[in-house]
Amino acid sequence: MIDDTDRAIINALQGGFPVCDRPFLVAAESLGLTETALIDRIAKLRADGVLSRFGPMYNADRFGGHNTLVAIEVPEDRFDEVAAIVNAFPEVAHNYARAHRLNMWFVVAAQSRAEVDRVLTEVEAATGLTVHDMPKQREFHVGLRFEA
Amino acid sequence: MRQLDDLDRRIIVATQDGLPLVPEPWRQVAGELGVEAEDLMDRVRSMQEDGIIRRIGVVPNHYALGYRHNGMSVWDVADEDVEAAGRAMTELGFVSHCYQRPRCPPAWPYNLFAMIHARDAATADSLVQRLAEALGPMNRGHLVLYSTRILKKTGLRLGA
Numbered sequence: 001m002i003d004d005t006d007r008a009i010i011n012a013l014q015g016g017f018p019v020c021d022r023p024f025l026v027a028a029e030s031l032g033l034t035e036t037a038l039i040d041r042i043a044k045l046r047a048d049g050v051l052s053r054f055g056p057m058y059n060a061d062r063f064g065g066h067n068t069l070v071a072i073e074v075p076e077d078r079f080d081e082v083a084a085i086v087n088a089f090p091e092v093a094h095n096y097a098r099a100h101r102l103n104m105w106f107v108v109a110a111q112s113r114a115e116v117d118r119v120l121t122e123v124e125a126a127t128g129l130t131v132h133d134m135p136k137q138r139e140f141h142v143g144l145r146f147e148a
Numbered sequence: 149m150r151q152l153d154d155l156d157r158r159i160i161v162a163t164q165d166g167l168p169l170v171p172e173p174w175r176q177v178a179g180e181l182g183v184e185a186e187d188l189m190d191r192v193r194s195m196q197e198d199g200i201i202r203r204i205g206v207v208p209n210h211y212a213l214g215y216r217h218n219g220m221s222v223w224d225v226a227d228e229d230v231e232a233a234g235r236a237m238t239e240l241g242f243v244s245h246c247y248q249r250p251r252c253p254p255a256w257p258y259n260l261f262a263m264i265h266a267r268d269a270a271t272a273d274s275l276v277q278r279l280a281e282a283l284g285p286m287n288r289g290h291l292v293l294y295s296t297r298i299l300k301k302t303g304l305r306l307g308a
Contacts, residue, residue: 009206010206010208010213013205013206014203014205014206014207014208015203015204015205016203016204016205017204017205019174019189019192019193019196019204020174020189021172021174021175021185022171022172023173023174024171024173025171035171039169039170039171042169042206043169045206046166046169048212049209049212050208050209050212050213051206051207051208051209052207052208052209053165053166053206053207054166054167054169054205054206054207055163055164055165055166055167055204056163056164056167056192056195056201056203056204057201057202057203057204057205057207058160058164058200058201058202058306059199059200059201059202060304060306062149062152062199062200063152063160063304063306064151064152065304067304069247069249069261071252071256073255083299083300086299086300087299087300092300093300093302093303093304093305094298094300094301094302094303095298095299095300095301096295096297096298096299097295097296097297097298097299098220098293098294098295098296099293099294099296100291100293101255102255102256102293104299105220105293106299106300107304109304132252132255132256133252134249134250134252134256135249135250136247136248136249137247137248137249137250138230138231138234138247138248139245139246139247139248140234140235140237140238140246140247140248141238142238142243142244142245142246143203144241144242144243144244146208146210146213146215146265147213148208148213
């Protein structure tokens with residue numbers, strides 16, 4: 001369980017972590033904590049899985065690669081088998097089961113569009129299913145913070 | 149938009165899994181990369197200014213915070229309305245990602261995607277309702293696909 005101090009850290013630190021010699025000291029001051037307490041709290045929240053990461057969040061578009069969102073209609077009795085095939089590709093970054101006829105949605109990321117196409121072709125060959133390729137055409141920027 | 153250079157790439161590879169939880173994390177990363185701490189911090193600031201770094205801080209696991217109702221809302225909007233519709237939805241402040249993507253007819257007529265997150269089903273429904281109201285007549289049809297299972301989540305990474 002997280003307490004009020006954890007909540008304050010999560011709500012205050014989803015951005016703006018300082019770039020200086022003693023960033024935890026600076027961030028801890030505004031939270032009324034010591035530097036050590038803040039470091040220990042973040043370490044525990046990481047270990048407990050409340051935080052999935054701590055550090056810089058990069059704009060993956062700037063890495064120079066290509067990615068696309070892919071949807072497949074998977075027969076229910078083949079779902080786990082197909083998930084295993086799809087997930088085995090290192091180019092598959094995330095994969096979600098969703099409640100719809102198109103019930104498997106995953107992101108393929110690679111260095112070039114040709115590499116992405118190769119993965120999609122291999123997924124179709126390995127599964128016998130049709131992939132629906134929906135590359136991002138435009139992104140609307142948001143800065144959402146989650147309230148703890 | 150500048151291309152990544154060698155130092156950018158080395159910094160990304162060293163920090164994309166996270167910063168070390170020590171009093172001087174930037175100095176420690178600089179030491180690992182064999183560069184001066186001041187040079188590393190200058191470069192991190194410039195990557196922030198250039199938008200290569202979106203932000204620096206904690207990334208909560210929203211499931212762990214109780215956000216169990218995660219929906220991909222998808223909308224069919226005329227191509228000429230996409231910009232206005234995307235802005236109208238993101239201005240509401242609760243959408244985490246919003247993208248225009250190609251339609252795949254006939255299976256898939258939707259071209260605007262907006263992710264929503266809520267702690268209960270009623271709140272999720274009300275967020276979708278607010279999106280629909282913001283679009284008004286621009287909305288020609290929509291659906292919400294809730295995630296039922298995370299099958300894989302490694303994130304987009306830069307190779308070493």
